[in-house]
Amino acid sequence: MLRTTLLKLSESKGLANWVTTNGVTRRMSHRFVAGESLDEAIAAARSCNDAGMAVSLDCLGENVSTTADAQRARDTYLAIYDRIAKEKLNANVSCKLTQLGLDLSVEFCEGLVMSIAERAAAYDNFLRIDMEGSVYTQRTVELVKRVRAQTPAVGTVIQSYLYRSESDIHDLLSYGCRIRLCKGAYKEPPDVAFQSKADVDNNYVSLVRLLLPSGFYHGIATHDPRMIAETIRWAAEKKISKDDFEFQMLYGVRTYLQRRLVKDGYQVRIYIPFGNDWFPYFMRRLAERPANVGFILRNLFRS
Numbered sequence: 334m335l336r337t338t339l340l341k342l343s344e345s346k347g348l349a350n351w352v353t354t355n356g357v358t359r360r361m362s363h364r365f366v367a368g369e370s371l372d373e374a375i376a377a378a379r380s381c382n383d384a385g386m387a388v389s390l391d392c393l394g395e396n397v398s399t400t401a402d403a404q405r406a407r408d409t410y411l412a413i414y415d416r417i418a419k420e421k422l423n424a425n426v427s428c429k430l431t432q433l434g435l436d437l438s439v440e441f442c443e444g445l446v447m448s449i450a451e452r453a454a455a456y457d458n459f460l461r462i463d464m465e466g467s468v469y470t471q472r473t474v475e476l477v478k479r480v481r482a483q484t485p486a487v488g489t490v491i492q493s494y495l496y497r498s499e500s501d502i503h504d505l506l507s508y509g510c511r512i513r514l515c516k517g518a519y520k521e522p523p524d525v526a527f528q529s530k531a532d533v534d535n536n537y538v539s540l541v542r543l544l545l546p547s548g549f550y551h552g553i554a555t556h557d558p559r560m561i562a563e564t565i566r567w568a569a570e571k572k573i574s575k576d577d578f579e580f581q582m583l584y585g586v587r588t589y590l591q592r593r594l595v596k597d598g599y600q601v602r603i604y605i606p607f608g609n610d611w612f613p614y615f616m617r618r619l620a621e622r623p624a625n626v627g628f629i630l631r632n633l634f635r636s
């Protein structure tokens with residue numbers, strides 16, 4: 334119920350305006366967002382690298398309404414690759430297709446993605462296309478396959494709450510696509526997605542078993558100790574090396590678990606979001622864990 338309400342509120346432009354201009358809530362966003370500037374994201378990336386973890390940088394933004402905004406986002410991503418190279422960071426980039434104009438035109442969006450993927454390839458780096466709500470899944474999978482046919486520098490994300498995910502994985506693997514597996518962060522109806530945590534988790538475990546032996550380097554993105562333990566157990570049983578996949582977690586979530594995995598010799602990548610447009614991302618993080626709302630309320634009343 335609380336999750337549904339928070340996900341609905343994440344689409345409210347009015348609330349977004351209030352929350353992102355309020356000093357107290359802006360400060361609280363730092364729990365999950367590295368800052369508003371690229372410099373702050375680079376500092377966070379450096380500290381993750383120093384702790385033995387790779388990162389993926391995401392300049393927050395989604396559902397742009399003009400081509401100019403999408404082109405500005407493209408320019409930001411191009412500059413991020415330049416900066417990663419200059420700073421010699423162990424970092425790649427994640428972005429959302431609706432930030433690059435998917436709602437405006439698939440062809441236009443694909444042109445921008447292609448130019449970002451080419452920049453990634455020029456640096457021997459990588460572009461991860463995040464997965465958004467299910468209305469975008471088909472277009473995202475199709476676009477990623479077309480770009481992947483041109484360059485290996487692109488991969489995408491599959492969500493274990495969707496019924497279609499097993500078939501999407503087979504499809505994307507046939508293009509040699511690297512996949513990040515997550516549970517899924519949006520509110521989806523029962524005709525497209527599992528509704529119970531047990532079903533989403535069971536599917537997650539099945540999909541891990543499809544991905545790990547596929548011969549491509551995938552990301553297992555979760556903070557769920559049960560999913561992580563099962564991945565570790567199954568990979569060891571199948572003699573899949575710790576270097577053949579990576580765990581991925583979000584900036585600010587379960588830091589102790591991130592560090593423990595590094596200590597145990599696993600590859601770990603931290604997703605570091607930054608930028609002004611942090612409201613929908615922040616609300617999805619609150620929706621994932623009701624206790625996060627208590628943290629926000631306590632801080633609001635204290636201020």
Ligand SMILES: Cc1cc2nc3c(=O)[nH]c(=O)nc-3n(C[C@H](O)[C@H](O)[C@H](O)COP(=O)(O)OP(=O)(O)OC[C@H]3O[C@@H](n4cnc5c(N)ncnc54)[C@H](O)[C@@H]3O)c2cc1C
Nearest residue numbers: 463464515516517518554555556557581582583604618621
């Ligand atoms: C690197 C990365 C990239 C992602 N990319 C996408 C994407 O492209 N598309 C998409 O739909 N979703 C994405 N997600 C979000 C994902 O789909 C889930 O919503 C999110 O990871 C929570 O699921 P979980 O696997 O951690 O398991 P859950 O069962 O939700 O959580 C397990 C436990 O982890 C802890 N936890 C989980 N989330 C939080 C939080 N926000 N704050 C504090 N504790 C928390 C809690 O203790 C919880 O009990 C991504 C997640 C990660 C880690």
